Amino acid sequence: MLERIERLASRFPCGFPSGHGRGNRYDRVENVEWTPGFWVGLLWLAYQITGDEQHRRRADALIPGFAARLDAGGAGTETHDLGFLYTLSCVAAWRLTGSAAARQLAIRAAHALAGRYWASARIVQAWGSLDDPDERGRFIIDSAMNMPLLFFAAEETGRREYRDIAVTHLDQCVRWLVRSTGSTAHTCFVDVETGEQLRVRTHQGLSDESCWARGQAWALYGFALAYRYTGEERFREAARLIASYFVAHLLPDRICAWDVDLRAGDNPERDTSAAAIAASGLFELASVLSADDSDRRRLHDAADAMVDALTEGYVIADPDEHGILRGGICDRPHRRGVNECCLWGDYFYVEALARTQPGWSSFW
Numbered sequence: 001m002l003e004r005i006e007r008l009a010s011r012f013p014c015g016f017p018s019g020h021g022r023g024n025r026y027d028r029v030e031n032v033e034w035t036p037g038f039w040v041g042l043l044w045l046a047y048q049i050t051g052d053e054q055h056r057r058r059a060d061a062l063i064p065g066f067a068a069r070l071d072a073g074g075a076g077t078e079t080h081d082l083g084f085l086y087t088l089s090c091v092a093a094w095r096l097t098g099s100a101a102a103r104q105l106a107i108r109a110a111h112a113l114a115g116r117y118w119a120s121a122r123i124v125q126a127w128g129s130l131d132d133p134d135e136r137g138r139f140i141i142d143s144a145m146n147m148p149l150l151f152f153a154a155e156e157t158g159r160r161e162y163r164d165i166a167v168t169h170l171d172q173c174v175r176w177l178v179r180s181t182g183s184t185a186h187t188c189f190v191d192v193e194t195g196e197q198l199r200v201r202t203h204q205g206l207s208d209e210s211c212w213a214r215g216q217a218w219a220l221y222g223f224a225l226a227y228r229y230t231g232e233e234r235f236r237e238a239a240r241l242i243a244s245y246f247v248a249h250l251l252p253d254r255i256c257a258w259d260v261d262l263r264a265g266d267n268p269e270r271d272t273s274a275a276a277i278a279a280s281g282l283f284e285l286a287s288v289l290s291a292d293d294s295d296r297r298r299l300h301d302a303a304d305a306m307v308d309a310l311t312e313g314y315v316i317a318d319p320d321e322h323g324i325l326r327g328g329i330c331d332r333p334h335r336r337g338v339n340e341c342c343l344w345g346d347y348f349y350v351e352a353l354a355r356t357q358p359g360w361s362s363f364w
Helices: 002-011 036-050 053-072 082-097 100-114 141-145 148-157 160-177 213-230 233-248 272-287 294-314 343-354
Strands: 138-140 187-190 197-201 328-331 336-340
Touching: 002 036, 002 053, 036 053, 036 082, 036 343, 053 082, 053 100, 082 100, 082 141, 082 148, 100 148, 100 160, 138 141, 138 160, 141 160, 141 213, 148 160, 148 213, 160 187, 160 197, 160 213, 160 233, 213 233, 213 272, 233 272, 233 294, 272 294, 272 328, 272 343, 294 343
Parallel strands: none
Antiparallel strands: 138 187, 187 197, 328 336
């Protein structure tokens, strides 16, 4: 994987690989949309594992683009995905190198994320400006993985309001998006004045009632991280419930369908990117379960099996292709990035492997 990252770095000496490939080849893009942090995160993983200063220089060279994004404001910051963007770029830089500038950028991003909080509804709006009538009051299950940026900022600044926003938002995710079965809905609209639930909708799943695989993986991992930051048992139990549903619905080859409610007989497309996220999340969840908890070994073994399945069946070997994992999906209903390399899938697969390295520590 380090060789693949090196090859990617030589192909993208500036800018970023696109979020998903076309024919497993990434396009070059600027710091736009929600995915650039995954490329910087891959570079930081490579630096963390090897100590090679070249990886550090490459990652450091991309940090000013994240400062420019905050300075510009507008559409580039009107998203809850500030968590993905600034955790894997700037929080990682602070944790690995002690960069005061990166730390300050991460705190600024957290402040912008907190600015998307609707106090009456107790949610962080997912997308768009707060006065956008089409997006007003929408929050989505992916947000569970964006809340660690707020927890980080609370710890670094002593400003408890960042932590409180994350906790209350996650509680609303459990209330409105996590079903009693352990499956998750994708998005929910609430009245931002009264906090009343208006409607549940999927944006990328099979249906409003089904369980989109990548959202399930974000939730699994995000609630495990929430427990690590807060020690609140309800978040660990939410992660356990979600993980159990995910593992029970894996296909016979140990990879998930793009919507986990699809079964093998439906001949569904897999989503290796969701499997990679879930594998690293399962390792995280297993690590916060007690040694005598029977789920600790069960979930750890499930993660091992998923990583093995990804390694044996989906690692890209063709030198003319760019990505690390084939078979990912960006947006199946809208036919975007189907059966392609996906930057987030590449990142989380390598992160899952990195967890086996002595001394590895999380960026989250």
